[in-house]
Structures are given as C-alpha cells and as structure tokens.
Amino acid sequence: MFDFYFEIPLWIRLVVQGLAVMLVMFPIAAACSMAERKIAAWIQDRPGPNRTIAPILAWIPGIGVLQRLGLFQLAADGGKFVFKEDAVPGHVNKLYFIAAPIIAMIPALTTVVAVPFGAYIDSAGKLVPLVLANVDLGILVVFAVSSLGVYAVILAGWSSNSKFPFLGGIRASAQLISYELSMTLSVLPVFLWTNGPLATDAPGSFTGSLSLARVVEFQSQPGFLGGAWFIFLMPLSAFIFLVALFAETNRQPFDTVESEADLVNSFGSEYGAFKWSLFYVAEYSHMLVGSAIFMILFFGGWNPLPWYTLSDLAHHLHFAQLPVVMGVVGIGIFIGKVLAMIFFFMWVRWTLPRFRYDQVMAIGWRKLLPLAIANLVAYAIGMALLYR
C-alpha cells in the first residue's frame, strides 16, 4: 500500500520525515508554555488564562472549551512574539547576539534525530523502530549534541555585554557541565546491561550498540527479567538521571540560571520578541527530548505497560498486520508518556523552591557524582558476578 513511498529518493524521504517530526515537536514545545501557565494556575487554585478568543471564531458552538483552555491566548502570545519590534540593544556584540538563539535551536531540534518514538512489525515479522536515524551511536549522539546547547547560553550571556546576562551564562555553563557527568554515568549501567552477556541471547541481537531503539527492545523481551522496565532493575540510575535531567534542562529546583530575583532574566535579559521566545522553545524542546530519553531508558519507550509490550497489544487487538495502525498507536503511547513526564516537570516546578547556587554545585559534585560512580561500579560488579 505504501510501496510508492519507498520508491521516492531517500533524501526526499528523510527531509519529509524530518519535517514531520519537527512539525509535531515544535507546536508541542510551544504549547508547553501554555500548559505551564495552566498547570501553575490549577495548582494554585486559579483557572488560568481563559478569556482570549478571536472574534471571528467566537460564534462556533463548543469553541468555549478551547477558549477556557487558553488556546487562543497561546496563539495571541505567539503572534505577539512574531510581530513586535525585535530590538537589538546598541551595546551588544551583534553577530553573536543574533547567532545565540539560532544556536540554541539547532541542538534542541537535532537531538530528536536519534530518538526512536514508535515501532511497527514489517512484512517479514520483524519489529522495526520508527526513528529518523537508527544509528548505533544512539544515546551518544543525544548527549553530544544536546550539550552543545550550552554554547548558546554562553554566547547569549557574553554577547549581551551586560552584567546579569553574563553571570547567568557563567552559571548555566557551570551547572550544565557539572550535571552532565552524573547524567552520563547514570545511564552506563543500562548500556552495560543491553550490551552485556544477556545481549547475545536476545532475539535479533547485535552486540556493541548504544542505540536507543535497542534499549526499548531489551525491555520488550519475554520473561520476568526481560519484560521489566529498567526503572525496576535500576531505580538509582533512574533517580540520578532524573535529577540530572532537571538540572540539564534548567528546570526548578535547579533553575538558578534563570533566577529572576538575582539575575533579572539571566542570559535572556537583553533579548526580546522572537529571539527571546526561541530560547524558550529551545528549552522546552530540550525538555521534550530529555523526557523522551528518560522514558526510553527507564520506562519502556512505546510499550504500554511493564511486561506487556506494544507487540502484545497489537496481537491482542489484532492490528499487528497493519503497520500504520501499530506505528500510530506506538507513537501515541510514547507521546502520552513524554507528556506525562512534562507534566511531572511542571508539577515539580510549582512544588519546590529553587536551590541556592552553592547547593546546586554541592549536590552535583559532592552527592550526585559519587553516587553515580558508586552505582556504576556496583552494577558493573553485579553483572560480572551474574554472568561469570
């Protein structure tokens, strides 16, 4: 049915797929800003933004629901960012000042390339992951590219040529570098496990891969140990990764980078209009990709329940022969999980106060990093003993 699609030249297909992913991700990232406001409001017993509506749409019956959800407020805010004057202050270094938000967007939207978001069973009966580039590098691509995001922050802080943005840029770079170590160390047990001796027994296995799709396949195996999500096998890794993820995405309680009370708007202080909004879309994109990675590594990716895989669901509901349906269901489950994670981010934001900057550094270097190293050593020894 879809043979014609596979006859199109590869590069056109890749462009189409890339655009499709971006067209899903960009609006979700933008809508997160409204979700943030609504969740803040609901947690504080308020209704949140619910008045804005385009007069030409007001006659449509039932549109009040969207109005109450603040959808038109989101559109109005977005429109405002596009149309308002985009002033560049006179004292900034113009080239880098304008480059910084662009550089912020590039890694934020690039990392999604290596993130698988669904799977289908092809005509040969093989489970094929849906991913823009199913490369063996997997997690390494994500870590390498997403850490480039720090350059945007440093550039923005430095080129703004003013005190608070500069301090914010310095803080951001120090924080991102500190937590990257713990983050990387915390996922190593997962990849030790997926590349360990058990891996050679896995169906369709190939050894030596950091592919994220493979991590999900590993959580989709039959049996008690095979079907367990890694949160059950490695809760400490998941915890460290989660904490580091909060710090990496500059979210409360680690948002010292944007602490308005001491840094105005931090590296965004001198920015306005569309350039300012790009930083925030980039931040939400980082959150989306980070949540996706967390769900893949520890919560079974697109599998609906632990010990109950997407293939099981497809066989029970008889759509295993329909690759399109299965792909859409898988993507739906995965996006649902990622959005639940985004909700958790926001829920935490409106619960916790931010840490002081020295506390952030102390937690990162003196608590989380030793814990991550100990965790890695313990799992390495445990796996060595298990498969001796």
Place this chain on the structure above:
Amino acid sequence: MAVIPVERKPLTFAERTYIPQIVGGLRTTLKHFFRKPLTLEYPEQRPALPAGYRGVPTLVKDPNGREKCVSCQLCEFVCPPKAIRITPGEIPADAPTAHVEKAPKAFDIDMLRCIYCGLCQEVCPEEAIWLQNQFSMSGYTRAEMVNNKEKLYELGGTLPDAHFKWDKKKAAEEHGNAH
C-alpha cells in the same frame, strides 16, 4: 526572662536526601491541582454583597410612585466631600402630592467626589436616599460620572416601605387633629 534552651535535632538521613519532603510537597500540590479554582470570574460572577452594603447612593420612590425626597438639603449639608448638589423646587398646587409641598428640581451627585460614607443616608429624615448594592461606576468623561435626578431614581427604584407619612399627616389634618 527565662531562657529555654531548645535542642535542635540533627536532620535524619531521610530528611537530608530531601526526598520524603519533596514527595509530601508533590502530594500537597496535586491535591490543589484537582481542587476547584477559588477565583471569582468577575463580570460573569458577582460577589455576594453583605446586608447594609454601601454602594452607589441612589434616590428612591415610595410604593405609590411619589419621590420621597423633599429637598430639605440635609444630605447636601452633611456630605463631607460636597458631592451632592440640590436645587429645591415646589410641587405644583394641583398635583396629587401637593401636600408634600417640596421636591427637588435637580439632584446631582458627583460620583468622582463621593466617598461612599453613607452620611446622606443616615441624615435623611425622609429615608429618600439610600446607598445600594451597585459598586461599579465607570464613565469616559467627568460629566458622565455625575448622576442626575433621572439616573438616581433609575438606580434607586422603589422602597417597599408602606408607611406613607405624608398621606397620614394629610388625613389627620382633614380630621382636624394635626399632630
């Protein structure tokens, strides 16, 4: 003053990980997340006003439709910010309420001056001026913010209070026993 030394307990390990406290906080915020918003969405929803609320001052009529004000000007004299201006007038001799003798020809309350103190209501011997429940006055010009007599009666309506002091007085006079 006695000094009571309070022992500061060292934090337990669980407390130092922050985790039990964070979980407790998340539970609290989640409880609020599902609670109904407390916000009063103003123009559609109005607050319940307590009895005796002092809103915009208004003039009232009695159940027979007679304007109660007799333009004695006590409210004008008592008004602390001098918001009230009354031009007294006679009631024509052929009117059915001629026995009341006087009524205001013009009655203006400048709502830019009014401080909603309620002294006019308190001083009025005829119970003709009342501070009622309307609390949102707005206008684009200064002139719009001056309530004239028509506006005041429109806002005030009728006071359902049937003791008809002037009619009783007239009836008593006709029976020859004034007061």
